[in-house]
Amino acid sequence: MTILILIIVLALVFDYINGFHDAANAIATIVATKVLSPFQAVVWAAFFNFLAYWVFGFGVADTVAKTADTMSINLTVILAGVIAAIIWNLITWWFGIPSSSSHTLIGGFAGAAVAHAGLDVVNWFKEGKAGELPSGVMIIIAFIVLAPLIGAVVSYAISVWLLHSAKKSIGPKIFTICLMIATVVFVYYQMVPYDKIHKPRFESHFWSVVFESHNIKWFLIAFIILTISSFCLVFSFLTHHQSTQWLKKMQLLSSAAFSLGHGGNDSQKVMGIIAAAIIVYINQGGITVESMPEWLQVSFATTDAMGNEVPAHMPPWIPLACYGAIGIGTLSGGWKIVKTMGSKITKVTPFEGVTAETAGALTLYFTEHFRVPVSTTHTITGSIIGSGLTKGTSAVKWGVTVKLVWAWVLTIPVSAALAAISYYILSLFI
Numbered sequence: 231m232t233i234l235i236l237i238i239v240l241a242l243v244f245d246y247i248n249g250f251h252d253a254a255n256a257i258a259t260i261v262a263t264k265v266l267s268p269f270q271a272v273v274w275a276a277f278f279n280f281l282a283y284w285v286f287g288f289g290v291a292d293t294v295a296k297t298a299d300t301m302s303i304n305l306t307v308i309l310a311g312v313i314a315a316i317i318w319n320l321i322t323w324w325f326g327i328p329s330s331s332s333h334t335l336i337g338g339f340a341g342a343a344v345a346h347a348g349l350d351v352v353n354w355f356k357e358g359k360a361g362e363l364p365s366g367v368m369i370i371i372a373f374i375v376l377a378p379l380i381g382a383v384v385s386y387a388i389s390v391w392l393l394h395s396a397k398k399s400i401g402p403k404i405f406t407i408c409l410m411i412a413t414v415v416f417v418y419y420q421m422v423p424y425d426k427i428h429k430p431r432f433e434s435h436f437w438s439v440v441f442e443s444h445n446i447k448w449f450l451i452a453f454i455i456l457t458i459s460s461f462c463l464v465f466s467f468l469t470h471h472q473s474t475q476w477l478k479k480m481q482l483l484s485s486a487a488f489s490l491g492h493g494g495n496d497s498q499k500v501m502g503i504i505a506a507a508i509i510v511y512i513n514q515g516g517i518t519v520e521s522m523p524e525w526l527q528v529s530f531a532t533t534d535a536m537g538n539e540v541p542a543h544m545p546p547w548i549p550l551a552c553y554g555a556i557g558i559g560t561l562s563g564g565w566k567i568v569k570t571m572g573s574k575i576t577k578v579t580p581f582e583g584v585t586a587e588t589a590g591a592l593t594l595y596f597t598e599h600f601r602v603p604v605s606t607t608h609t610i611t612g613s614i615i616g617s618g619l620t621k622g623t624s625a626v627k628w629g630v631t632v633k634l635v636w637a638w639v640l641t642i643p644v645s646a647a648l649a650a651i652s653y654y655i656l657s658l659f660i
Contacts (some may be wrong), residue, residue, distance in 0.1 A: 249559015282493030294502030314649035330605035341646025378612025385589035385616030484587035491594030
């Protein structure tokens with residue numbers, strides 16, 4: 231129990247470090263464009279980090295918790311993984327390198343598990359169910375490339391859309407109206423009806439549907455797209471000064487949306503680690519979930535004898551603590567990384583700020599929907615690059631970008647190696 235409590239405490243410490251390490255992801259562009267002061271920006275981001283608790287489910291947490299077979303590892307493995315993740319995060323923060331806290335944690339977990347029981351203990355690849363993506367460490371590694379690429383493509387597409395909307399022609403306006411209609415139709419069909427909500431929050435059918443976490447996420451996506459669409463319809467009628475002022479106001483929306491995605495994605499990874507630790511404790515003790523204190527009753531999503539899905543169970547204090555820790559961490563800022571993200575990749579104006587943050591938010595929402603733990607760092611970096619490319623390839627500082635990519639590539643193997651070393655050292659004493 232002592233080791234379990236230590237893991238929970240260190241996991242929340244990592245979550246706090248994750249907050250100030252990755253604060254730059256959400257606030258770099260809004261600080262660079264001087265829409266908000268640094269202090270205002272971190273308060274803004276931290277608020278929406280915590281607000282994500284009511285928006286996202288536990289899909290990513292479940293994926294992270296199943297990185298390794300919990301029946302074949304012990305608590306020392308998880309402790310070593312968390313320690314390694316903290317060490318690598320602090321090293322990259324000290325040098326101002328925007329590496330992935332997500333991949334640091336997963337690399338540490340996997341590396342310690344391999345050191346304990348060999349390669350077979352890690353969930354490298356698992357076929358997804360109908361309508362779901364495959365899971366496993368190989369999918370997470372694939373998104374080292376895919377997350378920034380998707381962010382860049384979406385950001386570039388939004389930038390081109392906005393640039394064409396600034397012209398006084400009818401074509402872009404027709405496209406925008408069609409996109410608005412398509413968005414409303416698409417989101418409508420993504421809604422979870424009342425009879426399929428596992429635990430309705432209200433007696434009213436209407437409010438239960440509106441405030442179902444799955445539905446809130448899709449409402450937010452619709453709101454983001456419809457807001458930008460509305461701006462595109464009037465963009466050509468605005469002066470340069472007016473459009474800049476509107477874009478600055480829209481940055482508040484886009485940065486809030488990205489902070490929600492950041493909180494929802496990254497907090498769940500720590501939730502997954504804590505859940506995995508509790509499950510391992512239960513397995514090692516040969517006890518049942520029901521015999522545990524209520525605050526430690528955790529279970530993974532499973533399928534019952536009738537083939538029905540049984541959702542994962544997690545005591546409310548775990549997500550609240552994780553979202554709170556990352557929010558407090560974001561309040562602490564991470565100014566070295568803010569400088570890298572806000573000015574060293576490409577020159578950021580309110581236009582790039584809106585397009586990059588919007589693209590990053592949309593990417594995070596969709597990957598969370600498919601339960602894929604992606605790096606918010608990679609996502610926003612790719613989005614900033616995509617925005618910069620509209621001004622030509624020379625607008626992007628490729629020397630800085632290449633250094634960032636090297637940090638991304640090295641994060642998982644270095645974290646895994648640190649975790650393996652930590653595991654061997656801890657095994658001498660535990």
